[in-house]
Each structure stands twice: as C-alpha cells, then as structure tokens.
Amino acid sequence: MFYFILNRLAQALLVMAVVSAISFSLFNFVGDPVNNMVGQDATREQRIEIRQQLGLDDPILVQYQRFMLNVAQGDFGLSYRIKQPVSQLILERLPATLELVFASAIIAVFIGIVLGVFTGIRRYSWVSKIIMSVSLIGVSLPTFIIGIGLIYLFAVYLRWLPSSGRAGVIEVGGWKTSLLTVDGWRSIILPAITLSLFQLTMILRLVRAEMLEVMRSDYIKFARARGLANRAIHFGHALRNTLVPVITIIGLNIGGLIAYSVITETVFQWPGTGLMFIQAVDFVDVPIMAAYLIFVALLFVVINLIVDILYFVVDPRIRRGGS
C-alpha cells in the first residue's frame, strides 16, 4: 500500500511538472503582456522599464526557474489587469466554485446512485423506463441550454428563485460561504442542478449497468438461495460491488464538474474561479490563466489519488499483502 501510494505520488509530481511547463509557456506564446498593460500612447522607455520589472528580458530558463520557485511558494505573480496577486484573487473566488461543485456533486452522486439502483433492480417497471428516457435528455442537452431553460422556468416564469449571482454570503473563519443563509441556498439551487445534470445521468446509467451485471452474478444467486431479504441483497451485496467502477467515474467527473463550471458560472454569473478564468481569457490576463491551469491540474491529480486510495477501502482484493 505504501509502495503503491508512493508510486502514484511520483506520477502526480510528473503530471504537475508537465502542466506547469505548459502554463509557463503561456507567458511566452500568448501575446505580448506589455501591450495589454500599457496604453497605446506609452513611450518606448516606459515599455522597456515594464519589461525589466517583469523580468521578460532574462533567458527562458532563468524565467522558468523563477516561475517554478514562485509557484512552489504559492506565488503566481500579479494579474495584468487588476494588478493584484493572482493567488489572492483565486483564494477569494475559490469558495464560490467549491461550494457550487460540492452541492452539485452531492446531487449527482446521491440521486444518480439511488435512481441507478432503482432502475437496475426494477428493470422492467414503467417508472424505470421513464427515468431512462428522461436521463437521455441530461446526457444530450448542453449545459448552457439546461441553465437557460431553468432560469426561464423558475426565475422568469414562476419567479421562485433568483436568476443569477450569489446572494447571502457570510464569512465564517475566512471562508465566504453562501450555504448558511436562505438566500444563499435559493441562489445556489439552479446553478447546482444545471451543473450536476450531466454527471447525474452518467452516474445513473453507470450504476444501472453495473447493477444489472452484478445482479446476474453467482454470489447474488447464492445470497437469494440463503434466504436473505431483498434489501440486504440489493444494498448489502449488490451495491457495494458496483462501486469500484462508479468511484472511478465519479472521481473523474468531479474534475469534470470544475471544468464545466466555467460554462455554468458564466450562465448564472456565479462569482467563482470559472467566471474569473473566462474574464481573464478576454483580457489575455496570462498569470490568471496559468494559475488556473495549474490549479485545475492539481485538483484532478488530488482527486485521482483519493480515488486510488478509495479502491483500497472498498475492495479488499486490492489490499494485497495487507493483513
């Protein structure tokens, strides 16, 4: 187990090194930052001065080394546009994104597994058939259309929920949360549902397929032959055996949630890192783009590591050599 985790950590470091090299190369290939920072009428001297301040005249390797050293200390430089430290900007925006992702992950995992188990067990009931047909919509409609549709229905037509923004934010120990107020809840519902819908249907279909597979297996038949109750068979035996592939997909998809949150945050004007990234792209704000890239990669790597460790918890067969 120790060997395994060490092995995975080494792989993770390699991935992070490659990603940081790519994000560093953004500085050199995506436009001239000086042009974006100074106005049209800046003098030649002013430009040279800024170039020197930013260290853009140093050799590439020196710049890369400096970049890596700073990144390792959590310093991603100043935003070209807002002139504030990027790390501080990300930290300010991060709670909004994480809360949104968290809420939609809970919706996707919980409803996805429950409906997946149901449709897997009651394969031929008409309720299952309806669920499966509706789930096709979740897979096939793009996120922004679902978002706009939900806004039209609940915010414009029914006027039950706010259409955009993040309301009711209060600060608890340095973390700005919107999950502790009614307004905050009202404003997170629509974006969270929008973001979760695709993942929910993926999980639903996967759990259903795995359930169908597991229910055919010999140990389920043997469990029935021992007279166990249906509930024990379905949840005690079958569900847990579906979990290994499901965990893999959920892990990958939580990374996907963060990536997709760019679109959802734009549709709902949700003040998270995704929205910040889109704005940064508009202004060619390279430090923010680079930092966002590294940040997303880090999330993926960490989630994958957690997934690998979860395998050990769920499946005793992988715990070779243990106990």
Added chain:
Amino acid sequence: MSNLLEINNLSVDFPSRRGQVAAVNKVSIEVAKGEVLGLVGESGAGKSTVGNSIINLLEPPGYISGGEIIFDGARIDQLSNEEMRKIRGAKIGTIFQDPQTSLNPLMTIGKQLSETLIETLKISGSSAREKAIELLDSVGIPEPEARLDAYPHQFSGGMRQRVVIALALAGDPDLIIADEPTTALDVSIQKQILDLIKSLCKQRNLGVIIVTHDIGVIAEIADRVAVMYNGQLVEQGKVTQVLQKPKHEYTKSLISAVPSGDQKLHRFTVVDYIDGSGEKVTLENVSDHWLSKNKSSETHNTAVSVKNLSIEFSIRQALFRKNRISLKAVDDVSIEIQTGESFGLVGESGSGKSTLARLIAGLYTPKSGDINIFGHNVLQKTQKTKTSLIRRKMQMIFQDPYSSLNSRMTVEDIISEPIRFHRSTENSSETSEVVRDLISFVGMPTTSLKKYPHEFSGGQRQRISIARALASRPEILICDEPTSALDVSVQANILNLLKDLQEELSLTMLFISHDLPVIRQMCDRVAVMQNGKICEISQTDELFDNPEHEYSKHLLGLMPRMDLFRL
C-alpha cells in the same frame, strides 16, 4: 418411508421467440432424509433447472408449467416469493458450482455467515458469531475464530467451497441441493469435499441432491441416482444397480464414455446418443495435401528440449527488494519430447503445467534456462526470423472454447487468418479451398464456415479451435486441458479426433491435463508436476502400474472408483 422431498411430473418451460422450450419434461424424483440422490446428465439436460425450480430460483423467463413439488408434506411450488424466501436457507440449503464466484468478494466470510444466521435463525449478532465459528469448525476450517474476518479471496478454492457449505448449512436446513459442488475443484480436493458432504448428510440426517455431469462423483457419494437426458428422466435407481446394469441406452453410453484409467485402449468409446457428433472426413492422400507440404527438410529426433527452465511471478510488489514476494511457477524444469511422440503433463491446478506449456509456446519469457525446438534455441535474440519460423511449427489449443475464439469473426475468418498471415497459400481461392478441407477434416460441415462461434456448442467450438491450429501447418501441437470444459461424450469425440490427427499428420503433441484416465489414453510418456517441479517422467503404462514418486502414488489414489461400474 415418508419422503422429505417429492417431485411429481415436474415440467419447466422457457418461452422463446421460437416457441416454448421444455427444459424439464415430466420429471418425478424423491429424496428421503439421510439419503444422497445423484442427478446426472450432460450440459443442457435440465438437471440444474430441476434444482433451481425446487427453490424457485429459475432464471427468467423460465417457469414451472406443470407438476408439483412437495417438501416436508406441503406443496412449495405455488408459494409467493416472500413465503419461498423463508424456506430458502432455513429449510433448503443450496451449494453452487464455483466457490470463486458464489461468495461476495467484498464482505468478510464472518459477516456473510452472521448475516445469514441472523436472517434464518432469528438470533442476535453475538450468538450468530459464536454459531458461525461452530459452523466453520464443523466444515473443517482450521482456526475458525481467526478466519472469520478474512475475505473470500484469502481462502484457497477448496476452503472456499467449505465456507459455501457452511453458509448453506447456516439455517439448519433439512435438504441440501448441491449443484456441481466439485466441478471447479482439483481431484484431491474434490474427494475431501464429497466426503464432507456425505458425512454431514449422515450426521445431520439431511436429504442431499447432488447435481453433476460426472459419473465419478455419483459413484463416490450417491445412494441413488437419477439420469436425465434432454429434459427427461431416463432412468433412476440404486447407484450400484444403475452403474453396473444400466437399462437405458443413454446411461450405457454415458458410462462407457468415461475414459478408463485401468488399461490403454486404442480409441475412446464414442457415444452415438449425442447430437452433433459429426464424423471426421479422412482426407485422401494426406501426404500430398497442402497440410503436409511444410515439413522440415531436416529431421530431428528431439522436437522440444527444455533445460533448467525457471520463471517467477511477482505476487507482492514492494519498494524494497527484501519485502517483495515472488512465486516460482516453473522451477528448474528439464524435459525432452521426441518427434512424433505424445507427451503428457499432469498435475493439480497451480502445479505450473500450463505455465510450462506457455513458456514452450513462447507466450512467457523464462527467467533462466533454455528451450530448443527442433534443435534451434528459440530464446536467442540474434536469430529472430528463424525463431518465428520455428514458432509457427508450434500451435496451441486452449482449455476454454468459449473465450478462445473471437466472437466477432466468422469461422471462415478465424481459420483463414493464420493462412493469410503467413501467406502460405498461392491465392485466395486456394485459401478458401484449404479452409473447407480443414473444417471437414475436423468433422464439421462446410456450411459452418459462414457462422459465428456463438452458434456452436462447446465441442464444436473446440473442433474449430483445432482447425485454426492446423491452419498454421504445425508439427507440434500443445493442448492445454482441451476437453476439461466439455461433457464426457463430447470429450471422447474430441480426443479421438486429436489422436487421428496426430497419426495422420504425424504430429508431436504436448498434452496437458489434470485427468489421469485421459492422460493414460492419450500419451506415450508422462511427466508429473507438483509446485513447479517435475516429480517423475516415465512411460505411461509404467506410471500407472508402478508409480515411483510419492506424489504420483497420491494422484493415482484419487482416481474415481472405477470398480463400481466396471465389473
């Protein structure tokens, strides 16, 4: 005598698109307490369906279309699901074939036992634990208390089947249905498990139904036997009577198809009662045929020579070398196979016999040692082209005919692939001619070429595998348990086919099996393997009459009791 279970005129139907299929047709059997009834038949005979319909666990869409099942004086075939559930486990216990798959891999066996005990006996968690220890002890699992927290994969196959038996006994049932309880196990373990079932039956005064395709198992354990063929009961009676004086033609042929370990016969007795046992077409002038045109110009007396061959598999990886554990699957093995000889390799599962075959076939790379084929060292990296030419002379036939054929290719494509790959014909019309010859050579109609593997039975698929192997024009054929997935009657056909092919094409054969009678019939010389090492190599008759090594004696002692039905 009042019977524990009585089945009268039971019929089970499976509706399909082509109308009703009667899997079981008016079968009547009964079982008394303390009695073992053997239900024997080949695959598709409907014997497992009888077992499943007793506990109402028929695979949908199958249903009971007629007859009655009376258990302990009451009809149980019309109970609701919930009422039936209370009988399962508590009154009727079931043991399934494969202990690898019948236990939940993610749950400790202690938990699976207590769960069943709590459900069937309505007892508390702590007393369930005590009872679980007691049960494990009674089925012969050492240190039961410590083993409770182990997962199924931490047990060997035989131990796992003991756990399954403990689970089946948990609800203190009166009747046990054992569906092929030893088919997935080694012979030595098979005997232990059968003895265990037998003694539990006498101790607890249980009724036992053993469903099996293996006459040897019946001879070993059953008091009475019922023979099924094609959904119908053809004969039933006391074991000694049925096995020694079978009345029905089918029973007779079934018994005669069991290979004998006592003496060597020229051919296996063929069962003509079986559908689809196609006759092999003998090619005229085989020596002029395409199949024989690739013989080596140089002749070697030794086809395969293996010296000090070893291979290890890592079973635990670790950062530090001292913590790593590896298993020596083949350990310093040396054998020589003469050209034209049929060489047997026998041993229990895990003895390394399949690994050795795969090493010779070049599917694994050994850690050390030498392999010479027709005098050419195939492990030398410098002569790659020569090596691949030599390798082509060697083909393998695998155990499982279901997974060894690509299900998305037609039979024609499967057989012609090696021909096209090696470009061993002039043009495509010659290829298709050769493929037609090959398929009739192995006893299948040429109409089967356009079909896909799933349309064939296990025996027919194995014939296709053989045709595919022949398509490379091999001189050495490696057969890895080629018939252990097949019924006895089909087995006889396939083995006869292999014998004929060997004679007609003068092939060298490496034949791997755990089945001693089969080895006796097929091989000139035999090597006995245990734990990766060769114990003994001798002439086949020598081995069977005077085994030298202790382990060979042990293996021979486990052969099914033929005396019962060969007077």
